[in-house]
Amino acid sequence: MASKQIKMPKGQRLSIVQVISNYPNAQPVPSIKGGTEKVVYELTEELVRRGHHVSLFAARGSRSSARLITYPKGMKHDQIHQYVLQHMPPGTQIIHDHTFRTAVGRRKLPCPSICTVHLPVKRYGENPVFVSKRARQLMGDGKGFYVYNGINTHEYEFSSEKHGYLLFMGRIIRDKGVLQAIQVAEQTGKRLLIAGPIKAPIFFRQEIQKRIQHNPKIRYVGAVGGEQKQKLLKHAECLLFPTLWEEPFGLVMVEAMACGTPVLALKNGSVPEVLSGFPQLICKSVDQMARKVKQKKYPSPAKLRQYVTQRFTNKQMTDKYVRLYREIIRRQGQKKSQGLPKRR
Incomplete structure (x- = not known):
């Protein structure tokens, strides 16, 4: 400032x-x-x-x-x-x-x-x-x-134990990149949990729901908060943040890292700033994001947590x-x- x-x-x-x-x-x-x-x-x-x-x-x-x-x-x-x-x-x-x-x-x-x-x-x-x-x-x-x-990091549960699923968490609208998260799951064959309120019902019904129905590894779990949100964040293998617009901040990136969970994000909006300490997590395309998921070369959960406590x-x-x-x-x-x- x-x-x-x-x-x-x-x-x-x-x-x-x-x-x-x-x-x-x-x-x-x-x-x-x-x-x-x-x-x-x-x-x-x-x-x-x-x-x-x-x-x-x-x-x-x-x-x-x-x-x-x-x-x-x-x-x-x-x-x-x-x-x-x-x-x-x-x-x-x-x-x-x-x-x-x-x-x-x-x-x-x-x-x-x-x-x-x-x-x-x-x-x-x-x-x-x-x-x-x-x-x-x-x-x-x-x-x-x-x-x-x-954020108050004391309110975010840390875990080094991951359960092998990808996570998308945010409003269900096109600009948040939920379709791109599904593409990453499809390319990698990984499980994907989608969490967040449906703000564009027609988009969800016509484009998201069909993809979910054809892939048993992809599941929509609804809008979440409290203990359910904590569990999803701390046990995810990776949070996908494929935002398509100039996101002013993106609080969920910080929340995930506070739980020891890495974030793979497209290089839009504030992403280069929020992830400046981990440039290897910033992606130029969905294809590159999928490759990084397969490689699994993530910072340690402890380093991610420490990064948030030092900056956010x-x-x-x-x-x-x-x-x-x-x-x-x-x-x-x-x-x-x-x-x-x-x-x-």
């Missing part, structure tokens, strides 16, 4: 408002379905552990150690801004907007704000934060900041956001002081 040296005292507690609610499909925090909700939860919890005063605006059913403010039933996206302003605590120093369409950060506010751009959008607030360098390059024209997503934890993510909060608050203070008339 690019920023200047920050002069605000490191120990000073901040008053922070976190805002998340991606209507019409708002998920509670944390969510077994949404990576964004998981990231916001981890950030919020770590901020509270460090003694900061945090208020979290989120969907009903959410849980948090922060001061939790849930939205009323039926509230629309364009109403979030006003609701946050009416209910945020006095003395708030910064607002962190996580909504997909920047419901708060693009508005006139009584305090500075930043906006994490979790998905590709054309409009965002004054201080955009992207989740990878590639996302900042494509969506922000190289402007703004970037902070990698982080909730603590490292929070460190960077706190530095950014302080920098933005400092800049705002400078602007105000420069705008005041000089004393005689």
